[in-house]
Structures are given as C-alpha cells and as structure tokens.
Amino acid sequence: MKKPEVKKAFLFSRWDIPVILFWLVCAGCLFLTSEGSFGQTSAEKKLEITVKNEVFGVYSLDEDRTIEIGDKNTCRIEGGCVSMIYADCPDKACERSGSIQNPGESIVCLPNGVILKITGGDKGGLDAIVE
Amino acid sequence: MRSSSRYAATLALLTALAIITGYVEMLIPLDFMIPGVKLGLCNTVVLFALYLYSWREALLISVCRILVTGFLFGNLFGMAYSLGGAASALLIMTLLMSSGRSGFIAISVSGGAAFGLGQLAVARIFLSYFPFAHYAALLILTGMITGAVTGALAYTVIKRIRSDDALSGTLS
Numbered sequence: 001m002k003k004p005e006v007k008k009a010f011l012f013s014r015w016d017i018p019v020i021l022f023w024l025v026c027a028g029c030l031f032l033t034s035e036g037s038f039g040q041t042s043a044e045k046k047l048e049i050t051v052k053n054e055v056f057g058v059y060s061l062d063e064d065r066t067i068e069i070g071d072k073n074t075c076r077i078e079g080g081c082v083s084m085i086y087a088d089c090p091d092k093a094c095e096r097s098g099s100i101q102n103p104g105e106s107i108v109c110l111p112n113g114v115i116l117k118i119t120g121g122d123k124g125g126l127d128a129i130v131e
Numbered sequence: 132m133r134s135s136s137r138y139a140a141t142l143a144l145l146t147a148l149a150i151i152t153g154y155v156e157m158l159i160p161l162d163f164m165i166p167g168v169k170l171g172l173c174n175t176v177v178l179f180a181l182y183l184y185s186w187r188e189a190l191l192i193s194v195c196r197i198l199v200t201g202f203l204f205g206n207l208f209g210m211a212y213s214l215g216g217a218a219s220a221l222l223i224m225t226l227l228m229s230s231g232r233s234g235f236i237a238i239s240v241s242g243g244a245a246f247g248l249g250q251l252a253v254a255r256i257f258l259s260y261f262p263f264a265h266y267a268a269l270l271i272l273t274g275m276i277t278g279a280v281t282g283a284l285a286y287t288v289i290k291r292i293r294s295d296d297a298l299s300g301t302l303s
Contacts, residue, residue, distance in 0.1 A: 011286045016237035019227070023244045023275055031268035 045103060045120045047082050049075070052113035061101070061118070072112045082116055084109065142180075142188060149176040149196035150203075157204060167212065167250050167270060171243050171277040177217075178224065178239055178285040186225040193217045211257075212250040219249030239282025243274030 049056040049069060056069055061080045068074045073094070074086035083099035089111035097107045106117040152172040161168040173196055181189040197217060201210035220242040227233040227241055247270025251263060 010234045011283065012234040012236050013232060015230075015232045016234045019233065019237040020240055020275070023240060023271055026244070027268045027271040027275075030264045030271070033264045 045080070045101075045118055047075075047077060048117045048119050050115045050117070056114075058119075069114055070112075073109055073114045075107075075116055082107065082118065084116065087112065087114075141183075142192065145176055145180050145188075146192045146195045149173045149192050150199050152176055153196050153200045154204065157200075161273075167247065167254075167266075168273045169246075169277070171246065171274070171281050174220065174239065174242055174246070174278070175281045175285045175288070177221065178235070178242065178281065179288060181221070181224055181228055182285070182289060186221060189225070190221055193221060212253050215253035216246035216249035219252070220246040235282040235286040236279055237282075239285065240275045240278040243276075243278025243281070244271040245274070247271055247274040 045061045047059045047061055049059070049067065051069060057067070059065065059067065059077060061077055061082070064076075064078045066074060066076045066085070072088045073084060076083055076085045081099040081101040084094040084097060084107050087094050087109050089109055091111070094107050094109040094114070100107055100116070100118055103118050103120055106115055108115050150173075152175065156170045156172050159170055161170060173193075176196075177189050177193050180192050194214070194217070197210055197213045201207055201213070223245040224238050224242040227238045248267060251267055251270060255263065
C-alpha cells in the first residue's frame, strides 16, 4: 500500500504571531468603539418613542444623545435617564415630568401625541410578579 | 487509493464525533454574561477533517453537526447562529490552512474568533439593536482562548495518529 503523502502540520509557527496580534487588535478596537457598558445583556433598556401611535424610533439608554422628534418635541437621553427638554405644546406637562429611567415609565406629550417609553430591563416592565 | 467505503465510514465517524462534542459543549454552558460563548470543542473535529481532507468534508461535517444538534436538542433558532458562525470560521480556517504556513494554534484561534463574529452577523440580521462592538470584542477574545485549546487538541490528535502507522494508513 502506498504510503500516504503526509501534509505538514505544525502547532505554532512564526506566521502565527501576526495572525494572533491581528485578532487582538480587532478585539481591542471593537472594545474601544463600543459603548463600554458591561453587564448589559439582552435585557437592555431602551427608549421607545411613538408619535401618534407609530413607532418613531428606538434608542439605547447607554448613549447620551438629544433626539428631535419632528419640530415639536425634543428629548434627551443622559446618564441613562430620559427627559423631554422641549415641547411646543401649550401646557408643557411633559417638560415638567422630569426624567424617567426604569422600564415601564413613560413621558407623554398629549397634544403632540408623543410618548417616550422605557422598555427592556430585567422584568420587561412588570411591576410585580405573584407566585 | 482511497476506498470509498472507508472514506464514507470515516466521514460518518467524524460527523458522529462532531455531534457528540457539540452535545458535550451544550452541557457546559459558558454564556452567563455573554450570549453565544461556547467551548468550541466540535471545532476540533472540524479542524481535523479540514486537515485530513479538505474544506468540503469539513463543511459537510459542520453542517450536519449543526442540523442534527439543532433538531435533536431543540434549539432551532440557535441553528442559524451556529451556521453563520461555522461558515465564517470554516472560511478563515481553510484560507489559513491552505496557505501552508500557519500553525494550528493560529488557525484555530482565527476559527474561534470568526465563529463569534459570524454569529454576531446573523444576530444583526435578526435583532434590531444591541451593543454590537462590545460583544464582538468579547466573542473574539473568548473565541481565541477556546480556539487555542481546540487547536492544540486537534494538533495532538493528528500527531498521535500520524505517528501510529497502522492508524494513519486506515484514515486516508
């Protein structure tokens, strides 16, 4: 029986080092560009904005940002809290609502039909679980 | 001259091995903090098949393993992730191995990292939002560690089999 041709196989070669470094660099870069929020698993807290019952957008609470909803309302996510910083409605109740951060809480601007709602989190918005 | 029945038998054996290692992997869940972290033990078998034959056989074994494991152990949704991960891992590993200059550690490390990235890519399609970059970094790192282990394992197996003449004759 012919002796089968043996392919080369080595555990570690010089060329391995750049490959491994490449992956480490990749991981490093990705880590740096990430929001750095450790411990947040799939139960992420998000801000869901609905305008007149249509979803306007879903945003993570991790990143501080200012969101303009049309030209009527503006809300801000800062430090994991959401607040309505501008509304052109007459009563401005939403602006005075302060800030929300827990799942299930919401800020509503009735005249403009804008709802800012926090979704996600551990219990998915349940207030209590009775067993 | 390779006998086709021997070939088929070896492939079947390797596939069975891959399925079993995939199952054992599931018994040891590593994904408490990070979803999708796996031991990657089945990659040992895939790597072995890649070395012994070619990417076609490795792909076959990989896909079969994922399908069977998915249907048997009821994780249909996870199948999509595994398929994506396995495809990208196999791609990278084939490229590295066919270059002929790469050590097993690098191949397996790259495979492990690519597996995680492939899974994330599939997840991106399904899920609307999650901290992608963060998970990618973690999956690459964990993939590298598990990859190093599986690579060393596969290499050891190959070395042992080659040094044993009776066995090495049987395999090809």
